[in-house]
Amino acid sequence: MARLPETFLLGDCRSAFLNEFSRIIRGDEVVLDVGASTGRFSLVMVKKLSTGKVICLDQSEEILQRFEQKAEKEGLKDRIQILRGEASSSGLENESVDLVVSNNVFHQFQTHP
Helix, strand or coil: CCCCCHHHHHCCHHHHHHHHHHHHCCCCCEEEEECCCCCCCHHHHHHHCCCCEEEEEECCHHHHHHHHHHHHHCCCHHHEEEEECCHHHCCCCCCCCCEEEECCCHHHCCCCC
C-alpha cells in the first residue's frame, strides 16, 4: 500500500495553519508540537513567538537529532525543548502548555482495548 503525500490530498496546508496560528497567539505561549519530526512547523512557529517556546515531541531519536541541528543552525535552540517519547506519556505537567498542535501523526497512535 502506498501513502499519498499530504500535499496531494490537502494542498499546502502549512500556510493556512500558520496564518491561523499567527491570528490566535499572543507571543508568549508554550506550544507543544506532537510528532514534531524534523521541525517543519516547529521552527516557523517559534519564530512567530516573541518570548514563547515550542516543546517538540517525537518518538524518533534520529529525527530529533537532525531537528536539533537545524534549530541550532538557525539560532533557535534556546527557545525549543526537545522531548523523545509518546504523546500519551510525555512527562509534561498538566496545564504546562498553552497550545498543542500536531500534523499527520494519527498513524503513530496506538489503540488500546
